[in-house]
Amino acid sequence: MSLHDDAVLVLKGYEGQEELRQTYLDHLAAHPDGMWKSCHAGHITASALVIDPGHGRVLLTLHRKLGMWLQLGGHCEPEDAALEAAALREATEESGIEGLTLLPGGPVRLDRHPIPAPCHWHLDVQYAVQAPPGAVQQISDESLDLRWFGYDEVAGVADDSVVRLLEATRARL
Numbered sequence: 001m002s003l004h005d006d007a008v009l010v011l012k013g014y015e016g017q018e019e020l021r022q023t024y025l026d027h028l029a030a031h032p033d034g035m036w037k038s039c040h041a042g043h044i045t046a047s048a049l050v051i052d053p054g055h056g057r058v059l060l061t062l063h064r065k066l067g068m069w070l071q072l073g074g075h076c077e078p079e080d081a082a083l084e085a086a087a088l089r090e091a092t093e094e095s096g097i098e099g100l101t102l103l104p105g106g107p108v109r110l111d112r113h114p115i116p117a118p119c120h121w122h123l124d125v126q127y128a129v130q131a132p133p134g135a136v137q138q139i140s141d142e143s144l145d146l147r148w149f150g151y152d153e154v155a156g157v158a159d160d161s162v163v164r165l166l167e168a169t170r171a172r173l
Contacts, residue, residue, distance in 0.1 A: 004028060004035050006082045007044055010106060010125065020110050024123050037075045042121030046086035047073020048129045049108070049165050050095055052148065053173055058166060059095055059137055060158060062145035069149075069158040071126065071165060074142070087127040095146065096138025100129040108168045111161045128169040
C-alpha cells in the first residue's frame, strides 16, 4: 500500500472535524502527489505532540523558520510506510528521544494552515506520542530550542492549534 493510500484510509477512519477531514480527502483525490512537499497546491504533513503524562508536560520545539513553539513534525518521506510512521519518525528525529510510542486510536486532530510560497497549505495530521520514563531530549538542526512545558504553561507559549492538540491529547489519556 502506498503512503497516499494509507493517508486516505486513515482519514476515512478519522472521526471528527468532518468538513476539514473532507477537505483533506478531496485534496488527495485531486492531487496524486498530495503527500509530498513538491505539491504546490499544498501537502499532507505528519506531526506528533510528545507527552510525558507522569510529569504532566509536553515537549515543544522552537521552530527554526517560524520562531514559534510547536509540536514536532514535518514532511512525509518516500520511506515512510504509513502516516503514523511519518509522525513517529519526525518526533524521534526532532526530539532525539528513542522509544517514543504512539497513543492508540490514530490521529488526535487535523490542522490546516497556510505556509509561504511556493506552496500554499500544510494539511497536518496530528498524532500524540508518549515519551519513555527518563527521556532526555536532544535538539536537532530544525529547532532553535527544545523544551518541556507543563500542561498549564502551553497556552502562554504556543498558539491555539497546539493548545487544541494538547486538549484533545489529554482527553485520550
